[in-house]
Amino acid sequence: MSVRIYGNRLLHTLPGQETRPTLARVREALFNIWQGTIEGCRWLDLCAGSGSMGAEALCRGAAIAVGIEQSSRACAIVEQNWRQIAKPDQAFQVLRGDVVKRLVSLSGQTFDRIYFDPPYASKLYEPVLSAIAQFGLLAPDGELAIEQGSSHSEFEVGGLEMIRQKQYGKTTLRFYRQHKV
Template structure:
């Protein structure tokens, strides 16, 4: 695994042996960050089920301001911390929370994130429940973008309350979905109509 772009570009993340982790592939990561390239600078990011810290560190590499890494597995947290040390990520740019992701979303009381990454364990088929929790969480605001990976055969709706799926791309047995607040889609539509006039 490597960082694709930004100030940590080309740096390899620490190697590991952990059956519970299936990191986001470079192909999926490139697609994801190409879509987010104009939202990253200065962004407040959450990396849920952070695993190795791969996505959050990529965001920090591309000038995100701060990333909150949420993970419950002790081995994953150790790997994430090793990656911070290896890349010398400044301590004032991140926070690690050892907590169940659903519980984190339900109890969150801070400012809404700009970008939320979520890569739930591929064995548990819980992506649907993560977006469901995000849809009623203070973590998700009117201008938040959420990118979540799921298996092709697991449940995933196009709408969760006011959260709307605006992008869906398949990579083999994995699907990358992106959600935003319905009001953000309405703003984009209004801007396009104004440009056409």
């Protein structure tokens, strides 16, 4: 199976249901919302799957893309996809492992845009949002977008505030930023 992204570029995905690439209309909507903020940004892709969101960010000029993915097979696909997309002046890194544990290793770094798309039925939402807030991974003017099934509710996490929500069929995007005091 494959996915097409910005510029009609073809990405590889794992066969079957091991990963669930973000729908094209959701991906397009997200990048329309974040239009003008991707060029030169530091991008963090959590539960990266095929890496389509990070690849799209690299295509649109992100300076750095970091992805975290549990599956070693998926990490190999992300690495392959990002390698074919990245320009010489762009950096990328793919980290394999449990997303909450891997976030600890990023402590001290900040990201302008964070995209988080775990399996919808997982119990990762609150621990990951808490870790992002605890380790200060979101840049002061940065935004975090989480993808959820439409039946999920929003999360209250100290240090982060929800600033908008968009519905696309059975998919919801919720956007967070650092709580301004």
